[in-house]
Amino acid sequence: MKKGLVIIGAGIIGVMTALNLVEKGYRDIVIVEKKYPGSGGSFRCATGIRASFTSLEHVELMKRSIQLWPLLSEKYNIPYARHGYVWLFTREEDLEMFRCIVDFHNKNGVPTRIVSPEEIAELVPTIKTDQLVGGVYDPLAGKASCFKALLNPLAYILRKGVKLVESTTVYKVLIESGRARGVLTDKGVIEADKVLVAAGYGSKKILRESIGVDLGLRNIPKHALITEGYQGVFKPLLIDWETSSYIVQVLHGGFLIGSSLPEEPDKPPRSRLKYPVKAVNVWIRYFPWLAYTNIMRYWTGYYVMTPDHHPLIGPLSTVENLYIATGFSGHGFMMSPAVGEVMANYILGEKPNVPLVEHLLPDRIIKGRLVKEIAVFG
Amino acid sequence: MPGSSYRIVEHPVISFKRGRRVVFYYNDRPVEAYIGETILAALYAAGYRVFSYSLDGKRPRGAFCMIGKCGSCLSIVDGVPNTRICIEPVREGVRVYRQEGLPTAPLSKNVVEPVEWEEAEADALIIGGGPAGLIAAKTLGELGLDVVVVDDQPRLGGQLVKQTHRFFGSREYWGGIRGYVIAEKLAREIMGMKNVRVILQGYAYGIYSDNRVGVAVRNPLKHVIVKPKMILAGTGACEKTLWFENNDLPGIMGAGGAQTLMNEYGVRPGDEALVIGSGNVGLIVTYQLLQAGVRVKGLAEIMDHIGGWFVHAAKIRRLGVEFYFKHTIIKAIGSDRVEKAVIAEMDENYQPIPGSEKVFDVDLVLLAVGLQPNYSLFSQAGAAMKYVPELGGLVPVRTWFMETSIPGLYVAGDSSGVEEATTAFIEGEIAALSIALRLGAGNRGVLIEKRRKLLDYLWKEYRQSPVVSRARMGKLKVTVSEEEMEKIRRGEA
Ligand SMILES: Cc1cc2nc3c(=O)[nH]c(=O)nc-3n(C[C@H](O)[C@H](O)[C@H](O)COP(=O)(O)OP(=O)(O)OC[C@H]3O[C@@H](n4cnc5c(N)ncnc54)[C@H](O)[C@@H]3O)c2cc1C
Numbered sequence: 001m002k003k004g005l006v007i008i009g010a011g012i013i014g015v016m017t018a019l020n021l022v023e024k025g026y027r028d029i030v031i032v033e034k035k036y037p038g039s040g041g042s043f044r045c046a047t048g049i050r051a052s053f054t055s056l057e058h059v060e061l062m063k064r065s066i067q068l069w070p071l072l073s074e075k076y077n078i079p080y081a082r083h084g085y086v087w088l089f090t091r092e093e094d095l096e097m098f099r100c101i102v103d104f105h106n107k108n109g110v111p112t113r114i115v116s117p118e119e120i121a122e123l124v125p126t127i128k129t130d131q132l133v134g135g136v137y138d139p140l141a142g143k144a145s146c147f148k149a150l151l152n153p154l155a156y157i158l159r160k161g162v163k164l165v166e167s168t169t170v171y172k173v174l175i176e177s178g179r180a181r182g183v184l185t186d187k188g189v190i191e192a193d194k195v196l197v198a199a200g201y202g203s204k205k206i207l208r209e210s211i212g213v214d215l216g217l218r219n220i221p222k223h224a225l226i227t228e229g230y231q232g233v234f235k236p237l238l239i240d241w242e243t244s245s246y247i248v249q250v251l252h253g254g255f256l257i258g259s260s261l262p263e264e265p266d267k268p269p270r271s272r273l274k275y276p277v278k279a280v281n282v283w284i285r286y287f288p289w290l291a292y293t294n295i296m297r298y299w300t301g302y303y304v305m306t307p308d309h310h311p312l313i314g315p316l317s318t319v320e321n322l323y324i325a326t327g328f329s330g331h332g333f334m335m336s337p338a339v340g341e342v343m344a345n346y347i348l349g350e351k352p353n354v355p356l357v358e359h360l361l362p363d364r365i366i367k368g369r370l371v372k373e374i375a376v377f378g
Numbered sequence: 379m380p381g382s383s384y385r386i387v388e389h390p391v392i393s394f395k396r397g398r399r400v401v402f403y404y405n406d407r408p409v410e411a412y413i414g415e416t417i418l419a420a421l422y423a424a425g426y427r428v429f430s431y432s433l434d435g436k437r438p439r440g441a442f443c444m445i446g447k448c449g450s451c452l453s454i455v456d457g458v459p460n461t462r463i464c465i466e467p468v469r470e471g472v473r474v475y476r477q478e479g480l481p482t483a484p485l486s487k488n489v490v491e492p493v494e495w496e497e498a499e500a501d502a503l504i505i506g507g508g509p510a511g512l513i514a515a516k517t518l519g520e521l522g523l524d525v526v527v528v529d530d531q532p533r534l535g536g537q538l539v540k541q542t543h544r545f546f547g548s549r550e551y552w553g554g555i556r557g558y559v560i561a562e563k564l565a566r567e568i569m570g571m572k573n574v575r576v577i578l579q580g581y582a583y584g585i586y587s588d589n590r591v592g593v594a595v596r597n598p599l600k601h602v603i604v605k606p607k608m609i610l611a612g613t614g615a616c617e618k619t620l621w622f623e624n625n626d627l628p629g630i631m632g633a634g635g636a637q638t639l640m641n642e643y644g645v646r647p648g649d650e651a652l653v654i655g656s657g658n659v660g661l662i663v664t665y666q667l668l669q670a671g672v673r674v675k676g677l678a679e680i681m682d683h684i685g686g687w688f689v690h691a692a693k694i695r696r697l698g699v700e701f702y703f704k705h706t707i708i709k710a711i712g713s714d715r716v717e718k719a720v721i722a723e724m725d726e727n728y729q730p731i732p733g734s735e736k737v738f739d740v741d742l743v744l745l746a747v748g749l750q751p752n753y754s755l756f757s758q759a760g761a762a763m764k765y766v767p768e769l770g771g772l773v774p775v776r777t778w779f780m781e782t783s784i785p786g787l788y789v790a791g792d793s794s795g796v797e798e799a800t801t802a803f804i805e806g807e808i809a810a811l812s813i814a815l816r817l818g819a820g821n822r823g824v825l826i827e828k829r830r831k832l833l834d835y836l837w838k839e840y841r842q843s844p845v846v847s848r849a850r851m852g853k854l855k856v857t858v859s860e861e862e863m864e865k866i867r868r869g870e871a
Contacts, residue, residue: 126485228460229433230483253480270587271758273603284490291491292458292484298584 004028005347006183006192008170008206009199010037012150012333013325016340017196019153022160024344030163032170032185038150040200041332044301046224046248046256048237049334050085050141051110054101057310057371059108060356061338066140068337076152078144079251083235085141086123088132090242095134102136112138124234127286143237145251146333172209173197173322180322194347196323201302203326211319215365216307217327221269223261225279225298229253245282254296257283269300303330308370312362313339314346323347324362384646385423390669391542394644400470417463417474418444418451419643427628427715429453429463435479438714440628444638446530447616447752452477457486467532467597494600500526502813503591503606505582505755508536509799510612510791510806512564517810519574521819526604527568528580528593535561536614538799540637543662551800577602585609585759585787608786608813611756612806615749615770615792620654623709629716633663633746640670648742652719653677654707658686658798660746664694675738678705678721680728687845708735710743719743749796759784762866768852769795775856775866778833780809783866788813795856797849804836
């Protein structure tokens with residue numbers, strides 16, 4: 001049976017795209033998922049949401065997302081809170097650099113500001129500020145439940161007639177005379193008019209098999225851990241700039257820590273003892289009591305990186321009816337509401353709701369038109 | 379009621395040696411205890427039954443597993459929340475508070491205590507000091523290998539320490555000896571070997587990429603990073619629960635939980651009990667309840683026949699315990715502890731037959747409905763796993779020599795699929811011999827011959843008995859040849 005649209009991947013991007021299409025009345029969709037919904041990056045993420053980026057493309061996309069998050073939260077009962085981000089600096093030169101970034105933000109409608117160690121202590125109860133020279137506060141930033149954000153809209157679109165096929169791997173997009181016509185899976189062919197590749201870490205391989213190039217995608221292994229749950233201690237997500245680490249008390253109470261370790265791209269992630277050791281050591285300097293909490297889980301996942309750390313979103317000019325939404329470089333969760341919206345625009349032949357995303361068309365990689373962004377953490 | 383004592387003074391089999399008397403504080407009230415007891419055992423002896431409240435703060439939770447596997451006794455000990463008091467030894471003056479709902483973070487701790495770090499090398503690391511681990515430690519220790527044994531409990535022996543009955547089977551596999559006596563004997567032998575190091579209250583929290591294993595040790599705090607050449611994990615199993623109304627009421631306990639209280643700590647788990655499940659665990663625990671002075675008002679079994687060995691059943695029947703076949707529990711009643719339990723007869727679709735309900739006035743309901751392997755270390759390490767209902771749940775796929783798909787990581791005992799102590803001993807020894815052969819210890823021919831005999835006995839005799847056919851089927855489903863395992867490792871199977 002031929003479908004209108006096949007979405008490869010039931011991650012937050014695939015689901016949000018389908019949600020927007022359903023809301024616009026387009027329901028002839030099948031989502032093909034290798035394992036189970038959320039099993040890729042989406043359930044492994046740190047749930048952080050911010051518009052304080054250093055490129056206009058990111059800022060515009062995220063401003064739209066931050067308009068949408070509260071609406072989605074209301075409509076689909078997704079826990080979401082505008083609890084802010086605080087960047088912590090232990091070196092003067094980092095603080096200096098951020099003064100320019102804050103200027104850039106403020107000019108573009110993102111209300112970040114430089115804060116003193118005293119203000120940090122007020123924003124972040126119990127933090128030890130003795131090593132800090134200052135910070136940057138982003139009150140517009142926030143967090144949401146990554147589980148509810150995916151599962152609640154998914155339940156809704158399934159009720160509306162969208163099909164979900166789980167435990168099925170897509171090998172490649174079938175292309176005939178320059179036009180997508182379906183996908184080949186380990187369980188057979190699914191025919192469709194249009195195909196969206198939203199397969200997270202799996203996109204690289206699918207693209208290579210389908211169009212011969214991987215558009216510069218690289219899967220970088222990342223590590224995260226979470227403690228058992230506690231009552232609220234501090235609200236903002238904190239970034240320790242010097243060690244490229246973050247900590248956030250997620251909405252269900254655990255402290256989630258991410259911290260970067262040098263990793264080779266495209267290697268299967270491995271759990272390393274070094275990781276919890278580093279993660280804990282960074283944060284017990286700020287929060288000694290954290291040493292008395294229990295780590296509940298440690299997991300790995302991928303940041304799907306592009307050469308310019310900006311996502312690939314939109315149609316591919318060389319293959320008709322083939323769409324791509326991947327390469328979120330560690331920020332796909334926060335962007336998903338706006339990305340879902342613009343992908344629905346593209347698929348329905350409309351102009352994207354956020355005009356600047358036209359700079360993020362996948363072809364730019366082949367054409368060498370890269371966008372610049374420096375703020376990537378963890 | 380707090381204040382009255384549930385400590386057992388006279389017992390037909392065990393004589394309880396209690397340590398020095400100390401006093402600690404529970405919710406600011408003094409509680410008497412003896413060194414060697416856990417906090418929960420002492421509280422239970424004093425009559426406490428509610429040890430925490432559910433995350434929404436509304437439902438009381440009592441003791442359930444008593445071996446640090448479930449979350450129903452999470453408490454605040456010396457300012458540290460989420461401490462499992464069922465495995466936390468009492469100390470003079472320690473302050474313990476009941477946790478009600480999501481705890482506050484331990485904010486009163488504003489200094490990081492220095493924790494000693496140690497990196498230890500070993501030929502073999504054995505995680506879990508139950509029957510599988512103990513026999514492996516002995517085998518490898520006698521071959522002169524450097525062995526580290528880690529167990530999260532305050533003493534060695536695993537579930538053997540609470541088995542007061544005599545084991546069946548041939549003398550060679552401890553037939554006729556009581557479980558805890560075997561544990562004591564093996565523990566003594568192992569502790570006496572210079573090349574075997576035992577770390578108690580040590581939690582092996584992960585097996586990492588370069589074959590390093592992190593061990594968090596309590597009392598005193600220490601972080602030991604073990605870098606072994608080979609690992610045997612015999613992490614045991616934990617009790618399953620059942621679905622019925624109010625199944626979380628204090629007084630509803632895993633059968634093993636009750637055994638820990640009465641047989642290890644000499645604390646009577648209740649006055650009047652109902653037991654659910656007539657497998658060997660249910661039968662044995664019923665007998666032990668009687669020995670501990672608990673009245674057993676009935677034993678419900680959902681099947682129409684006894685699940686365990688007939689001799690055990692005959693023994694408790696002679697003592698007047700009533701069996702209810704084709705019955706199971708459908709409801710517990712009580713406000714903050716069990717006061718009544720309701721069982722009902724099941725129709726052929728295992729649905730309760732209306733009007734068949736029977737109500738028991740009991741303060742203890744023991745669930746003896748099977749165990750689930752403690753698989754988390756294996757899946758954390760990335761071993762190929764399989765869900766096998768006959769074995770109680772998720773278990774690692776292994777070769778006939780007990781090696782998992784992670785080269786050098788072996789499994790034995792209940793964590794390889796729930797059976798019982800005898801098979802745990804045999805699997806532990808097979809794994810140990812395989813490790814020794816890998817490391818080139820001992821006389822190769824002798825070890826191979828010994829292993830062959832064990833394998834023969836295990837598969838061609840012991841597991842041939844119809845009583846264990848289910849477990850045998852289960853084990854066959856996850857045991858593969860060396861060639862097959864290589865395929866799994868290469869991702870081809
Ligand atoms: C540790 C960590 C922390 C993070 N923190 C944040 C954060 O704070 N904020 C933020 O915005 N982002 C964060 N991210 C990034 C975010 O998780 C991802 O960008 C986002 O989840 C991407 O969503 P997705 O739908 O594109 O991909 P995924 O969620 O990975 O979904 C892709 C799906 O495709 C499936 N798939 C793959 N290959 C195939 C195939 N061949 N056939 C069929 N299905 C296939 C996968 O199983 C998967 O379910 C973090 C990521 C990690 C790893």
